[in-house]
Amino acid sequence: MRISTKFAPRKADDGKPLTCTTDTDLKREQLLDLYRYLKLTRLVEERLVNLYRQTKVVGGVFRSLGQEATAVGTAYALGQQDFITPLIRDLGAVLVKGIRPRDVFAQYMAKAWGPSGGRDLNIHFGDMERGFIGPISHLGDMIPVMTGILLGARMQNKSIVGVAYIGDGGMSTGAFHEGLNFAAVQRLPLIIVAEYNHYAYSTPTSLQTACRDLAEKAVGYGIPATIVDGNDVVACYEVMKQAADFARRGGGAVLIEAKTYRRKGHAEHDDQRYVADGEIEWWEKNNDPIDRFERYLLDQKVANQEKLDEITAGVIREIDEDCDWAESSPMPQPEEAAYRVFDNEIVPPSLRPKVLEN
Numbered sequence: 252m253r254i255s256t257k258f259a260p261r262k263a264d265d266g267k268p269l270t271c272t273t274d275t276d277l278k279r280e281q282l283l284d285l286y287r288y289l290k291l292t293r294l295v296e297e298r299l300v301n302l303y304r305q306t307k308v309v310g311g312v313f314r315s316l317g318q319e320a321t322a323v324g325t326a327y328a329l330g331q332q333d334f335i336t337p338l339i340r341d342l343g344a345v346l347v348k349g350i351r352p353r354d355v356f357a358q359y360m361a362k363a364w365g366p367s368g369g370r371d372l373n374i375h376f377g378d379m380e381r382g383f384i385g386p387i388s389h390l391g392d393m394i395p396v397m398t399g400i401l402l403g404a405r406m407q408n409k410s411i412v413g414v415a416y417i418g419d420g421g422m423s424t425g426a427f428h429e430g431l432n433f434a435a436v437q438r439l440p441l442i443i444v445a446e447y448n449h450y451a452y453s454t455p456t457s458l459q460t461a462c463r464d465l466a467e468k469a470v471g472y473g474i475p476a477t478i479v480d481g482n483d484v485v486a487c488y489e490v491m492k493q494a495a496d497f498a499r500r501g502g503g504a505v506l507i508e509a510k511t512y513r514r515k516g517h518a519e520h521d522d523q524r525y526v527a528d529g530e531i532e533w534w535e536k537n538n539d540p541i542d543r544f545e546r547y548l549l550d551q552k553v554a555n556q557e558k559l560d561e562i563t564a565g566v567i568r569e570i571d572e573d574c575d576w577a578e579s580s581p582m583p584q585p586e587e588a589a590y591r592v593f594d595n596e597i598v599p600p601s602l603r604p605k606v607l608e609n
């Protein structure tokens with residue numbers, strides 16, 4: 252792999268709407284699986300917004316609206332043994348890794364049956380079996396964490412790759428630099444997915460970095476980089492497959508820059524007053540990753556509209572069931588807050604059976 256800054260998405264207003272790359276070996280079932288994950292991500296998030304408006308969510312809701320293809324496509328190219336550390340905006344990667352919507356709902360509502368038992372929120376939880384490292388921070392700290400995981404895996408002769416997602420804002424931090432520099436020097440199989448989604452909270456990327464493309468930063472670490480259309484789910488899959496092969500063969504760290512767009516604010520409370528008029532609408536109309544993939548599936552005759560509707564209906568059923576389950580979960584007992592946060596498994600007798608059994 253080498254640095255390519257040739258990214259130039261065709262304007263949708265030339266009369267031809269954007270679709271996805273046809274250069275892929277993905278089979279029909281896999282393409283439909285990708286579609287299911289895209290819809291699942293979007294509809295789980297929509298349900299979370301409903302719950303938020305009903306004041307059932309504790310904390311904020313962080314959407315990936317308009318950029319779902321980056322997380323879904325890249326994670327789909329990984330093996331079960333590979334590790335990811337996603338941002339709050341990479342719910343799609345978490346779902347592809349096998350986390351169920353019910354866990355996400357229960358976690359967002361801080362319920363006792365959620366993965367952290369109400370001790371933490373949104374996707375701040377992990378699942379080591381599935382290679383999902385819960386983020387401790389959005390802002391670069393997970394790069395050294397993943398680097399450490401990969402160093403440990405090398406010492407144990409395990410053949411895994413690790414993917415760390417990062418935003419254009421998070422790339423400005425010292426933790427990002429130190430972690431990636433160390434991974435590059437050690438030639439660890441670290442794959443950075445840099446999400447150029449135009450904003451870090453309210454800061455536009457032009458005020459975040461003097462580089463035109465985030466991929467240019469790879470030069471400073473001596474690692475290869477490539478730019479992918481982050482709203483083309485097939486391209487995201489293909490680029491990750493290539494990067495993972497490269498890293499697994501001992502090539503070292505790789506940086507993938509995904510060009511995409513954050514259509515919602517930083518979280519649901521953010522009214523996006525800093526965004527130019529018409530910008531969000533332009534992306535919604537011309538460059539929505541799900542619209543593009545639907546067009547692709549129909550044009551390529553991978554599926555007809557009935558098949559896509561059937562998949563969507565299945566996703567809605569799953570969300571309804573999982574959301575009911577999460578809503579029926581009790582809130583945690585107050586005393587539980589003191590346990591299993593640090594390495595303190597000593598649980599008072601009154602809490603023992605319930606806490607230790609789940």
Ligand SMILES: Cc1ncc(C[n+]2csc(CCOP(=O)(O)OP(=O)(O)O)c2C)c(N)n1
Nearest residue numbers: 340389390418419420421422448450451452
């Ligand atoms: C030390 C610290 N400062 C500020 C924040 C609040 N914060 C969380 S994410 C974020 C912006 C991140 O932007 P970017 O890295 O571009 O990712 P995006 O949200 O666009 O996915 C900010 C300011 C924080 N979590 N930690």
